[in-house]
Amino acid sequence: MLIIIHSETNQHTIAQNLGRSEYSYYFVLKEYRPVLERLGRVVEVADPLTEVDALYEECRASGEPCVFLSFSPPHRTPVHLMCPTLPVFAWEFSTIPNEPFAGEPRNDWRTVLQACGAAITHSSYTVNAVREAMDSDYPIVAVPAPVWDRFAARGAPLQGQPPNGPVRLKIKGLVADSRKLDLNAFAPRPLRTGKGLDFHAPVREQELLLDGVVYTSVFNPGDGRKNWEDMLSAFCVTFREVEDATLVLKLTHHDAEEALSDILHHLYKNQSYRCRIVLIYGYLADADYERLVQATRYVVNTSYGEGQCLPLMEFMSCGKPAVAPRTTAMIDYLSADNAFLIDSTDELTAWPHDPRKAFRTLRYVTNWTSLCTAYRASYAVAKDDPQRYAQMAAQAVSSLQDFCSQAVAEQRLQVFLGQLFERRFASDPEMRGA
Incomplete structure (x- = not known):
């Protein structure tokens, strides 16, 4: 079998595409590839419109099955190739786009899904949304990015155990530490005083020391779904008098100033607090990423919805319990046994690529008070109940093995x-017996 794969973002463009629309599809492709290579020959193409059908014709001539996996949302998936084409996509809203708009027929995903005849996604939530729009037996399967094996191996020596003393990380990039910043530099312009950050300074390596009860979230701050504002404000209020509570925000974006400015303003607005907030914008080598995982007690998510959420899956595979809402894709792997669950309510919203901003679907809004409660309860377990913490850590590993192992x-x-x-x-007849 020949399996052709493609993502609009690739190894050559990922650096400049971080934080842009659909950049994460490249990471999903990378995680899929080792599994696909067990199932057949894998060829990655740069231009599907010129390369896929030529490969397909070679396979037809030799009687070899061939399929093209387009790691892209349906509206960016080609539908006129001869080669059988399957979109491999993430989705986190209650309905899929079911009407054309902006002059693009493919914006009605039903058109694309019907033309392809089958699809691959990453959660049972999305499978249900697709089948509600198509029919109950539409061929679609939920296959999350298989991150568990790699991250469980990293987390095995650490599982359920707090770090012994501070953890040191080396970071090539910017670090903004609430305890070292003059937060008045990020006030509204008429009130601004002090020295801020030089976002355009040459990148240099620096050391970061983490200790105490560390909560970590990895996300793109330009992604409007992530709802980091609630995550940050609830943390500052809950731990206003708690010195050993730290929130680390590892930011994924292509522009430092764009990534950090709004969050730094929120650090100013949420004053005063004795807890610590650390923003990391820059590259972490594998060893330092592992040390960040080691220092972390809980991984945090407060988003309006997730197609799967790779960082949450990665940290939980390493044995880090979560503070998160059990909605969308997270329904498949979060439970009260491996997470402190946050209540949420649904509200009307628009599909993210719809320029009309027409209300056609639902997202899930975090209950802020419930988030504060989850923070308090998780902190108490980390400090005073090591047995329960170890049980939750083990359950996180086990649940993610069932969800996203190779x-x-x-x-x-x-x-x-x-x-x-x-x-x-x-x-x-050309394919029989292949």
Whole structure:
């Protein structure tokens, strides 16, 4: 079997695309690739419109099954190729786009899904949304990015154990520490005093020391779904008098000033507090990323919805319990056994790529008081109940193994692709017996 893969962002463009629309599809492709290579030959293409069908014709001539996996949302997936094409996409809203807009017929995802005849996504929540728009037996499978094996191996020596003393990280980039900043430099302009940050200074390596009860969140601050404002304000209020509570925000973006400015203003607005807030904008080598995981007691998510949430999956695979809402894709792997769950309510919103901003779907809004309660309860467990913390850590590893291990991904893809070829090629004499 030949499996052709493509993402609009690739290894050559990822640096400048961080934080831009659909950049995370490249990371999903990278995680899928080792599993796909167990199932067949894998070829990554740069230009699907010129490369895919040529490869498909070679396969037809030799009687080899061939499929093109387009790691992209349906409205960016080609539908006129001869090669069987499957979009591999994430989605975190209650409905899929079911009407055309902006002069693009593919914005009605039903058109694309019907033309492709099948699709791959990452959660049961999205499977249900697709089948509600198509029909109850539309061929779609949930295969999360299989991150568990890599991160469970990293976390095994640390599982359930607090770090012994401070953890040191080396960071090539900017670090903004609430205890070292003059926060008045980030006040509204008429009130601004003091020295801020030089966002355009040459990148240099610096050391960061983390200790105490550390909460970590990794996200793109330009992604309006992440709701970091609630995460930050609730933390500052809950731990206003708690010196050993630290919130680390590891920011993924292509522009330092754009990534940091608004968050720094919120650090100013939420004063005063004795807890610590650390913003990291820059590159972490694998060893330092592992040390950040080691220093972390809880991974935090307060988003309006997730297609799968790779950072949450990675930290939990390492044995770090979560503070997060059990909504959208997170329904598949969060529970009261591995997380401090945050209540949420739904509200009307628009599909993110709809320029009309028409209310056509739902997102899930964090209950701020419930978030504060989850922070307090998780802190108490970290400080006073090591047995429960260890149990939650073990449950996080186990739950994520069931959700996003390579073994789970391989089994689901093997069955799904096998059924696809059986349906599509059973009547094709050139493909029989391949």
